[in-house]
Amino acid sequence: MNLFFRLLSVFLRANFARPRVSLFDTTRLRSRVMLTDQDMFAHMTNSRYFSFSDLAVINYIVRTGTWPKLRKRGWFPVVCAESVTFSRMLSWRDRFEIETRLIGWTDTYMCLQHDFIRDGKPTAMVRIIARFASRKRDRVTMDDVVAYLGVERTSPALPAEFENMVADVESARQRHNGDSAAA
Template sequence: MNVIWRTLIVMLRARLRRRREGPLPMTAVGRVRLTTLPTDIDVLRHMNNGRYLSLFDLGRWDLMIRTDLMATMDERGWYPVVSSETVTFRKSLNLWQRFEVQTRWIGHDDRALYLEHRAVVRGEIYASAVIRARMLRRTGGTVPLEEVLAAVDLPDELPEVPAWLHEWAEHAALPSTRRPAPSDWR
Protein backbone atom coordinates (compact mmCIF):
# COMPACT_ATOMS: atom_id res chain seq x y z
CA MET A 1 0.00 0.00 0.00
CA ASN A 2 2.88 2.40 0.61
CA VAL A 3 3.65 2.53 -3.13
CA ILE A 4 0.30 4.21 -3.82
CA TRP A 5 1.18 6.94 -1.32
CA ARG A 6 4.64 7.30 -2.82
CA THR A 7 3.04 7.50 -6.28
CA LEU A 8 0.68 10.27 -5.21
CA ILE A 9 3.54 12.19 -3.56
CA VAL A 10 5.79 11.81 -6.63
CA MET A 11 2.95 12.96 -8.91
CA LEU A 12 2.25 16.01 -6.73
CA ARG A 13 5.94 16.93 -6.54
CA ALA A 14 6.33 16.46 -10.31
CA ARG A 15 3.40 18.81 -10.96
CA LEU A 16 4.87 21.41 -8.60
CA ARG A 17 8.32 21.13 -10.19
CA ARG A 18 6.76 21.34 -13.66
CA ARG A 19 4.92 24.51 -12.67
CA ARG A 20 7.99 26.04 -10.99
CA GLU A 21 10.75 24.99 -13.42
CA GLY A 22 8.86 24.53 -16.70
CA PRO A 23 8.70 21.33 -18.73
CA LEU A 24 11.61 18.99 -19.15
CA PRO A 25 12.69 18.18 -22.69
CA MET A 26 11.71 14.67 -23.75
CA THR A 27 15.41 13.74 -23.88
CA ALA A 28 16.05 14.72 -20.22
CA VAL A 29 16.87 12.31 -17.42
CA GLY A 30 14.19 12.39 -14.73
CA ARG A 31 15.35 11.98 -11.14
CA VAL A 32 13.37 10.94 -8.06
CA ARG A 33 15.05 10.60 -4.66
CA LEU A 34 13.86 7.71 -2.52
CA THR A 35 14.76 5.78 0.61
CA THR A 36 14.51 2.01 1.06
CA LEU A 37 11.70 1.55 3.59
CA PRO A 38 10.93 -1.45 5.83
CA THR A 39 8.07 -2.37 3.47
CA ASP A 40 10.58 -2.59 0.57
CA ILE A 41 12.87 -5.21 2.06
CA ASP A 42 12.65 -8.98 2.02
CA VAL A 43 13.76 -11.59 4.58
CA LEU A 44 17.37 -11.14 3.43
CA ARG A 45 17.18 -7.51 4.63
CA HIS A 46 17.70 -5.86 1.26
CA MET A 47 15.23 -4.45 -1.25
CA ASN A 48 12.97 -7.14 -2.64
CA ASN A 49 13.66 -7.73 -6.33
CA GLY A 50 9.99 -7.19 -7.20
CA ARG A 51 9.92 -3.82 -5.49
CA TYR A 52 12.45 -2.31 -7.90
CA LEU A 53 9.95 -2.38 -10.76
CA SER A 54 7.26 -0.80 -8.58
CA LEU A 55 9.62 2.00 -7.58
CA PHE A 56 10.81 2.46 -11.16
CA ASP A 57 7.15 3.23 -11.96
CA LEU A 58 7.64 6.36 -9.85
CA GLY A 59 10.34 7.50 -12.24
CA ARG A 60 7.97 7.05 -15.19
CA TRP A 61 5.23 9.09 -13.48
CA ASP A 62 7.71 11.87 -12.74
CA LEU A 63 9.04 11.91 -16.32
CA MET A 64 5.58 11.75 -17.93
CA ILE A 65 4.30 14.68 -15.86
CA ARG A 66 7.41 16.85 -16.11
CA THR A 67 7.75 16.42 -19.90
CA ASP A 68 4.03 17.17 -20.43
CA LEU A 69 3.46 13.67 -21.84
CA MET A 70 0.82 13.09 -19.16
CA ALA A 71 -1.12 16.19 -20.21
CA THR A 72 -0.94 15.07 -23.86
CA MET A 73 -2.21 11.61 -22.92
CA ASP A 74 -5.07 13.05 -20.85
CA GLU A 75 -6.12 15.39 -23.69
CA ARG A 76 -6.24 12.52 -26.17
CA GLY A 77 -7.67 9.82 -23.90
CA TRP A 78 -4.53 7.68 -23.98
CA TYR A 79 -2.81 5.69 -21.28
CA PRO A 80 0.51 3.82 -21.24
CA VAL A 81 0.98 0.13 -20.57
CA VAL A 82 4.19 -1.78 -20.07
CA SER A 83 4.42 -4.61 -22.57
CA SER A 84 7.83 -5.98 -21.49
CA GLU A 85 10.44 -5.23 -18.88
CA THR A 86 13.74 -6.64 -17.79
CA VAL A 87 15.82 -5.75 -14.76
CA THR A 88 19.45 -6.39 -13.93
CA PHE A 89 20.82 -6.19 -10.38
CA ARG A 90 24.37 -5.23 -9.50
CA LYS A 91 24.34 -4.31 -5.79
CA SER A 92 21.74 -4.54 -3.04
CA LEU A 93 19.87 -1.57 -1.66
CA ASN A 94 19.65 -1.92 2.12
CA LEU A 95 17.16 -0.67 4.69
CA TRP A 96 17.07 3.15 5.01
CA GLN A 97 19.52 3.55 2.13
CA ARG A 98 18.96 6.67 0.06
CA PHE A 99 19.02 6.26 -3.71
CA GLU A 100 17.86 7.99 -6.84
CA VAL A 101 15.65 6.56 -9.57
CA GLN A 102 16.88 7.94 -12.88
CA THR A 103 14.63 7.57 -15.92
CA ARG A 104 15.07 8.45 -19.59
CA TRP A 105 13.63 7.63 -23.00
CA ILE A 106 16.11 5.49 -24.92
CA GLY A 107 14.29 5.10 -28.21
CA HIS A 108 11.43 3.47 -30.05
CA ASP A 109 10.67 0.86 -32.64
CA ASP A 110 7.69 0.64 -34.98
CA ARG A 111 5.25 -0.23 -32.15
CA ALA A 112 6.60 0.87 -28.79
CA LEU A 113 8.66 3.31 -26.74
CA TYR A 114 11.66 2.20 -24.68
CA LEU A 115 12.76 3.65 -21.36
CA GLU A 116 15.64 2.91 -19.06
CA HIS A 117 15.49 3.16 -15.28
CA ARG A 118 18.43 3.10 -12.92
CA ALA A 119 18.69 2.84 -9.14
CA VAL A 120 21.73 5.00 -8.37
CA VAL A 121 23.62 5.60 -5.12
CA ARG A 122 26.20 8.42 -5.12
CA GLY A 123 26.59 8.17 -8.90
CA GLU A 124 26.91 4.36 -8.95
CA ILE A 125 24.34 2.10 -10.66
CA TYR A 126 22.90 -0.53 -8.32
CA ALA A 127 20.19 -1.83 -10.68
CA SER A 128 18.98 -1.08 -14.18
CA ALA A 129 15.75 -1.87 -16.02
CA VAL A 130 14.58 -1.51 -19.60
CA ILE A 131 10.86 -0.99 -20.18
CA ARG A 132 8.97 -1.39 -23.46
CA ALA A 133 5.67 0.50 -23.38
CA ARG A 134 2.74 1.10 -25.71
CA MET A 135 -0.08 3.61 -25.70
CA LEU A 136 -3.69 2.51 -25.58
CA ARG A 137 -6.89 4.49 -26.10
CA ARG A 138 -9.42 4.64 -23.28
CA THR A 139 -12.05 4.00 -25.95
CA GLY A 140 -10.22 0.82 -27.00
CA GLY A 141 -7.37 -0.08 -29.28
CA THR A 142 -3.74 0.91 -29.53
CA VAL A 143 -2.35 4.29 -30.54
CA PRO A 144 -0.04 3.99 -33.55
CA LEU A 145 3.48 5.07 -32.69
CA GLU A 146 3.45 7.67 -35.50
CA GLU A 147 0.51 9.35 -33.76
CA VAL A 148 2.34 9.32 -30.41
CA LEU A 149 5.51 10.78 -31.93
CA ALA A 150 3.52 13.48 -33.74
CA ALA A 151 1.77 14.49 -30.49
CA VAL A 152 4.89 14.80 -28.33
CA ASP A 153 8.23 16.48 -28.70
CA LEU A 154 10.13 13.19 -28.80
CA PRO A 155 12.91 13.80 -31.29
CA ASP A 156 13.64 11.39 -34.11
CA GLU A 157 17.31 11.57 -33.19
CA LEU A 158 16.91 9.48 -30.06
CA PRO A 159 19.69 6.93 -29.90
CA GLU A 160 19.10 3.84 -31.99
CA VAL A 161 17.62 1.09 -29.84
CA PRO A 162 20.32 -1.59 -29.59
CA ALA A 163 19.75 -4.77 -31.61
CA TRP A 164 19.57 -6.88 -28.42
CA LEU A 165 16.51 -4.90 -27.30
CA HIS A 166 14.67 -5.69 -30.53
CA GLU A 167 15.57 -9.36 -30.10
CA TRP A 168 14.58 -9.31 -26.44
CA ALA A 169 11.20 -7.71 -27.24
CA GLU A 170 10.53 -10.27 -29.94
CA HIS A 171 11.51 -13.27 -27.79
CA ALA A 172 9.76 -12.01 -24.64
CA ALA A 173 6.46 -11.27 -26.39
CA LEU A 174 3.36 -13.31 -25.66
CA PRO A 175 0.73 -13.94 -28.34
CA SER A 176 -1.69 -11.15 -29.17
CA THR A 177 -4.81 -10.99 -27.00
CA ARG A 178 -6.73 -12.01 -30.14
CA ARG A 179 -4.88 -15.33 -30.30
CA PRO A 180 -4.93 -18.22 -27.84
CA ALA A 181 -2.14 -18.48 -25.29
CA PRO A 182 -2.50 -21.88 -23.63
CA SER A 183 -0.33 -22.69 -20.64
CA ASP A 184 1.51 -25.74 -21.90
CA TRP A 185 4.64 -26.68 -19.93
CA ARG A 186 6.05 -29.17 -22.45
Protein backbone atom coordinates in the same frame (compact mmCIF):
# COMPACT_ATOMS: atom_id res chain seq x y z
CA MET B 1 0.63 0.34 -7.50
CA ASN B 2 1.55 -0.73 -4.00
CA LEU B 3 3.31 2.50 -3.03
CA PHE B 4 0.26 4.77 -2.95
CA PHE B 5 1.61 7.54 -0.70
CA ARG B 6 4.88 7.61 -2.60
CA LEU B 7 2.87 7.81 -5.85
CA LEU B 8 0.96 10.80 -4.53
CA SER B 9 4.18 12.49 -3.43
CA VAL B 10 5.92 11.82 -6.77
CA PHE B 11 2.93 13.08 -8.76
CA LEU B 12 2.64 16.30 -6.75
CA ARG B 13 6.37 17.05 -6.75
CA ALA B 14 6.70 16.34 -10.48
CA ASN B 15 3.63 18.40 -11.30
CA PHE B 16 5.10 21.51 -9.68
CA ALA B 17 8.71 20.96 -10.79
CA ARG B 18 10.11 23.66 -13.00
CA PRO B 19 11.37 23.85 -15.63
CA ARG B 20 9.79 21.10 -17.70
CA VAL B 21 12.23 18.73 -19.37
CA SER B 22 12.43 17.32 -22.87
CA LEU B 23 11.39 13.76 -23.71
CA PHE B 24 15.08 13.16 -24.41
CA ASP B 25 16.32 14.43 -21.04
CA THR B 26 17.07 12.21 -18.06
CA THR B 27 14.68 12.63 -15.15
CA ARG B 28 15.68 11.85 -11.59
CA LEU B 29 13.65 10.55 -8.69
CA ARG B 30 15.13 10.32 -5.20
CA SER B 31 13.92 7.87 -2.59
CA ARG B 32 14.97 5.73 0.33
CA VAL B 33 14.57 2.06 1.19
CA MET B 34 11.98 1.79 3.94
CA LEU B 35 11.65 -1.10 6.34
CA THR B 36 8.57 -2.31 4.42
CA ASP B 37 10.59 -2.46 1.16
CA GLN B 38 12.83 -5.24 2.47
CA ASP B 39 12.62 -8.98 2.10
CA MET B 40 13.73 -11.60 4.61
CA PHE B 41 17.34 -11.23 3.46
CA ALA B 42 17.42 -7.58 4.60
CA HIS B 43 17.65 -6.01 1.16
CA MET B 44 15.10 -4.34 -1.05
CA THR B 45 12.81 -7.00 -2.45
CA ASN B 46 13.05 -7.61 -6.19
CA SER B 47 9.45 -6.58 -6.89
CA ARG B 48 10.07 -3.13 -5.37
CA TYR B 49 12.44 -2.29 -8.23
CA PHE B 50 9.50 -2.60 -10.62
CA SER B 51 7.25 -0.59 -8.29
CA PHE B 52 9.84 2.18 -8.08
CA SER B 53 10.18 2.02 -11.87
CA ASP B 54 6.43 2.68 -12.11
CA LEU B 55 6.94 5.75 -9.94
CA ALA B 56 9.83 6.85 -12.15
CA VAL B 57 7.62 6.53 -15.26
CA ILE B 58 5.00 8.77 -13.62
CA ASN B 59 7.72 11.26 -12.72
CA TYR B 60 9.03 11.16 -16.32
CA ILE B 61 5.61 11.60 -17.96
CA VAL B 62 4.60 14.46 -15.67
CA ARG B 63 7.99 16.25 -15.76
CA THR B 64 8.09 16.14 -19.57
CA GLY B 65 4.64 17.73 -19.74
CA THR B 66 3.11 14.83 -21.66
CA TRP B 67 0.66 13.84 -18.91
CA PRO B 68 -2.10 16.38 -19.72
CA LYS B 69 -1.67 15.79 -23.46
CA LEU B 70 -2.01 12.01 -23.09
CA ARG B 71 -5.03 12.40 -20.81
CA LYS B 72 -6.70 14.74 -23.31
CA ARG B 73 -6.46 12.01 -25.97
CA GLY B 74 -7.36 9.22 -23.55
CA TRP B 75 -4.00 7.53 -24.12
CA PHE B 76 -2.02 5.77 -21.42
CA PRO B 77 1.17 3.68 -21.36
CA VAL B 78 0.92 -0.08 -20.83
CA VAL B 79 4.02 -2.03 -19.85
CA CYS B 80 4.54 -5.06 -22.11
CA ALA B 81 7.88 -6.31 -20.74
CA GLU B 82 10.34 -5.49 -17.97
CA SER B 83 13.72 -6.81 -17.04
CA VAL B 84 16.00 -6.02 -14.13
CA THR B 85 19.73 -6.47 -13.71
CA PHE B 86 21.27 -6.14 -10.25
CA SER B 87 24.83 -5.12 -9.48
CA ARG B 88 24.64 -4.05 -5.83
CA MET B 89 22.20 -4.53 -2.99
CA LEU B 90 20.00 -1.76 -1.58
CA SER B 91 19.26 -2.09 2.14
CA TRP B 92 17.11 -0.40 4.75
CA ARG B 93 17.62 3.37 4.98
CA ASP B 94 19.78 3.49 1.83
CA ARG B 95 19.10 6.62 -0.16
CA PHE B 96 19.05 6.11 -3.91
CA GLU B 97 18.16 7.88 -7.10
CA ILE B 98 16.44 6.55 -10.21
CA GLU B 99 17.58 8.06 -13.50
CA THR B 100 14.98 7.54 -16.23
CA ARG B 101 15.56 8.09 -19.90
CA LEU B 102 13.88 7.33 -23.18
CA ILE B 103 16.05 4.93 -25.16
CA GLY B 104 13.95 5.00 -28.33
CA TRP B 105 10.88 3.53 -29.98
CA THR B 106 9.62 1.25 -32.70
CA ASP B 107 6.35 1.45 -34.64
CA THR B 108 4.52 0.04 -31.63
CA TYR B 109 6.71 0.25 -28.52
CA MET B 110 8.61 2.81 -26.51
CA CYS B 111 11.73 1.76 -24.60
CA LEU B 112 12.70 3.27 -21.25
CA GLN B 113 15.61 2.57 -18.96
CA HIS B 114 15.78 3.20 -15.22
CA ASP B 115 19.19 3.25 -13.55
CA PHE B 116 19.14 2.88 -9.77
CA ILE B 117 22.07 4.81 -8.28
CA ARG B 118 23.37 4.82 -4.69
CA ASP B 119 26.35 6.96 -3.67
CA GLY B 120 27.10 7.64 -7.32
CA LYS B 121 27.32 3.93 -8.20
CA PRO B 122 24.78 1.87 -10.16
CA THR B 123 22.91 -0.75 -8.13
CA ALA B 124 20.35 -1.97 -10.67
CA MET B 125 18.98 -1.31 -14.14
CA VAL B 126 15.36 -1.82 -15.19
CA ARG B 127 14.46 -1.90 -18.87
CA ILE B 128 10.85 -1.36 -19.90
CA ILE B 129 9.04 -1.97 -23.17
CA ALA B 130 5.64 -0.24 -23.28
CA ARG B 131 2.97 0.65 -25.79
CA PHE B 132 0.16 3.16 -25.67
CA ALA B 133 -3.47 2.16 -25.34
CA SER B 134 -6.62 4.23 -25.76
CA ARG B 135 -9.61 4.44 -23.45
CA LYS B 136 -11.71 4.30 -26.63
CA ARG B 137 -9.90 1.09 -27.58
CA ASP B 138 -8.46 2.72 -30.72
CA ARG B 139 -5.09 1.47 -31.94
CA VAL B 140 -2.33 3.92 -30.94
CA THR B 141 1.01 3.68 -32.73
CA MET B 142 4.21 5.38 -31.70
CA ASP B 143 3.92 7.45 -34.90
CA ASP B 144 0.60 8.77 -33.52
CA VAL B 145 2.18 9.60 -30.16
CA VAL B 146 5.33 11.17 -31.62
CA ALA B 147 3.33 13.31 -34.06
CA TYR B 148 0.85 14.40 -31.39
CA LEU B 149 3.63 15.37 -28.98
CA GLY B 150 5.40 17.33 -31.73
CA VAL B 151 8.59 15.27 -31.69
CA GLU B 152 10.53 16.04 -34.84
CA ARG B 153 13.34 13.56 -34.28
CA THR B 154 13.47 9.94 -35.30
CA SER B 155 14.11 7.27 -32.73
CA PRO B 156 17.72 6.65 -31.80
CA ALA B 157 18.92 3.16 -32.71
CA LEU B 158 17.84 0.67 -30.07
CA PRO B 159 20.57 -1.27 -28.26
CA ALA B 160 20.54 -5.04 -28.83
CA GLU B 161 19.05 -5.71 -25.38
CA PHE B 162 15.99 -3.65 -26.25
CA GLU B 163 15.74 -5.12 -29.75
CA ASN B 164 15.68 -8.58 -28.18
CA MET B 165 13.02 -7.58 -25.66
CA VAL B 166 10.83 -6.12 -28.44
CA ALA B 167 11.28 -9.33 -30.46
CA ASP B 168 10.25 -11.39 -27.40
CA VAL B 169 7.14 -9.24 -26.87
CA GLU B 170 6.16 -9.57 -30.53
CA SER B 171 6.74 -13.33 -30.45
CA ALA B 172 4.60 -13.72 -27.33
CA ARG B 173 1.90 -11.56 -28.87
CA GLN B 174 1.84 -13.65 -32.04
CA ARG B 175 1.71 -16.88 -30.04
CA HIS B 176 -1.14 -15.49 -27.94
CA ASN B 177 -3.08 -14.27 -30.98
CA GLY B 178 -2.50 -17.62 -32.71
CA ASP B 179 -3.72 -19.55 -29.66
CA SER B 180 -6.84 -17.43 -29.28
CA ALA B 181 -7.64 -17.74 -33.00
CA ALA B 182 -7.45 -21.54 -32.78
CA ALA B 183 -9.76 -21.70 -29.76
